Amino acid sequence: MEPILVYGFPAGSSMGLVAALEWLGKPYRLCRVDMLGEMREPAYARINARHETPALVTDDGSVLTETMAIAHWFAARDSDRHISFEPRSAEADRMLQLMAFLNTGFTGAFTPLWAALEMAEPDPPMQAVLRRFGREMVIERHDKLEAMIGETPYLVGDHPTLADGVLVGVARWLEFHEVASSDRWPKLAALRRRLDADPAVRYAIAIESGEVLAGTGACRGHVPLPEVIERFGR
Ligand SMILES: N[C@@H](CCC(=O)N[C@@H](CS)C(=O)NCC(=O)O)C(=O)O
Known part of the structure; x- marks a missing residue:
């Protein structure tokens, strides 16, 4: 399965990870979370017990939290070095x-x-x-x-x-x-x-505000939060 980035709105730091996924260019999905509402509800704790975004459902269905860990996960799969560099460089x-x-x-x-x-x-x-x-x-x-x-x-x-x-x-x-x-x-x-x-940043900002903009095509669509919680929550 494609990884699913769980991103928060409004004005979430996760917007930058959406841009990074566009720069990376590998298939992914998104899951939109209202940080002032549904992120604070008890059910969201099954995705992140600290009630924060971003979170990533990885390609094996496990949930990874923390920006640095998610960015590292992207870098480890960035075989063409679009958004990262050779380790040890x-x-x-x-x-x-x-x-x-x-x-x-x-x-x-x-x-x-x-x-x-x-x-x-x-x-x-x-x-x-x-x-x-x-x-x-x-x-x-x-x-x-x-x-x-x-x-x-x-x-x-x-x-970038x-x-x-x-x-x-x-x-x-x-x-x-x-x-x-x-x-x-x-x-x-x-x-x-x-x-x-940058087109990827413009795309990420549009997504965050609920608009639809043509991106690279790497985004394979949104998955509703209740489905993400039900299928992948702990
Ligand atoms: N250490 C976490 C911090 C994440 C974080 O603080 N996210 C903010 C949104 S940008 C959040 O969810 N804050 C909780 C809130 O708004 O109630 C990370 O780097 O992923």
Whole structure:
């Protein structure tokens, strides 16, 4: 069977993995999850007990969670090296380093902003502190990422890889939370413009907003969440 990527909307980091699957070019399916609704329901725990997306149903029907593990699963099957590099190469090391930075400190910096936004019982003083702390963290992590970006058109080399996929799903939260203008980080801004114009990213964004756009043809359609839970949930 084709692997099924379980992706969250709205504004999920998993959007970047959809783009990566398009770049990879091997057959896959998608499963759409409303993160504000069905992801929080008890049944979803059978896919991910931490109630998070993304998740991947692999080609043998097992469920894999965590962005880094899913990206590694893709890389291990990327025989033509569309989105990854030969293990033990300098590019592979740099790609993993960037992905680890993006998936930990960079993504985590937005946590106070999400917490302020999603607080069930409004607490304005606490929300103001979270927003201020979050903004400072996000700006600091952007400064660090800007310094890590080299002279290549994409994060590693001349074509988009898994590192760019991990970046593109999360970077847009800068505007979502109105932290700062992306032009403050010129290298990152140029990279983001390049990625936003990429057909795979445009396809992934359209899918996330529920639209239908012609992709590479690698996507063999959606599987409804109840079916994924029933067939593959633990
Ligand atoms: N460590 C996990 C974190 C995944 C994560 O935080 N996903 C977000 C969406 S981008 C989520 O599901 N958050 C829970 C929520 O929104 O309630 C990974 O890298 O896959």
